[in-house]
Amino acid sequence: MRKDEFWEGVRGGFPIMLAASPFGALFGALAVDNGFTIGDAVFMSAAVYAGASQMVGIELFGNHVQPWLVVLSVFAVNFRHVLYSASIAKHVRHFTFVQKFFAFFLLVDPQYAETEKRGERGLPVTFPWYLGFGLVIYFPWIFNTLLGAIFGQLVGDPKAIGLDVLLPIYFLGLVMGFRKRDRFLPIVAVSAVASVAGMHFVGSPWHVSIGALAGILLAACLPPAETVAAPPVAIEKEA
Template structure:
């Protein structure tokens, strides 16, 4: 009896309730990071509305924190767009990998579904697709719950941040550096990452001293990527 039930459950697609259960840890982790983003935005001189608007329209944590770190007046629009494009380039690979698994999705669901793609939703959907049919219900449960939470926490953090005062006295200006070190640790893949990180760090610091911002981002990023290319074994073209 219970065996038939299990088989039946496996044969049907993943449900929204399962999606909500799977995304819950990521939602809890999203709350303090969203509050931090809002508070740091206001510390940088953005208004509460501008901080919230960025979370609504961009909705990509890493790129948003990087933008704040690079933010100066006058606003370097091109440098910000470029840094965002580079940091989010990973979405292209995630989308390409998910596309064949979106078989049950209508065109509108694909378009909307792609627009709420995040690292967390991607990882859960890939895990789900290993065993079951990926359904729109499951995808939107894991992917569409994060944007409203991220936006809400940004507004709340920005509003609270306007009472905090001078960010440097609290060491808040260093929060970016610490956060990014933590994010890179999460991306660690051993030797390859070590080479990338060292080359990027040294090149960026030198470019910052010699050329000034915002050139250090492009210089460091490309040097790190080139180092990874050179360090990887070349692909054998013949058997």
């Protein structure tokens, strides 16, 4: 049973792993290009495990930005995880302390999205499922960083093989997955405009925090929707 859940997680995470693989390799290649050794690149992927912030980190490091600012930027890009861990709290409360430690370490965007989706559908969010889903993305991420760092020169221009378009489309697919939620369209519209304005007037990586805060504030300020939606199916199943 528990083993089945682990493999169910592995199957669920597999397509995400495929989609993330080019980025792992790309990170490895770019890291070496920015003065990292192959070992540094692999170590960063294993320890930080947050693709977008790793890219920001190596770019700032390569531009000799002061270390505290590099760490602050990584924190800013990853700040969304604070919201993720608050949001999935209701699904992972039953994990043990050690399980929570590993679960939060592995909490990347797709892990969050799938956990939320699973909880919303009333399926049990068990630790074996969570771990299977997480590890099938985590280990290949490190391995692909290694491959990318070694064969960095071969990737050459990522645009020539269309790598640059994959990340935004992937995130777009994730956004569309939440279109049934309350006030989806106004939130997305406000976040889109605010992030573009943030990019234009303040610059990357702040557009992430600015855009996200705008959409979240809007959701908090609008009068609560007539909550007919989402009866507590999850709780019924748990009981």
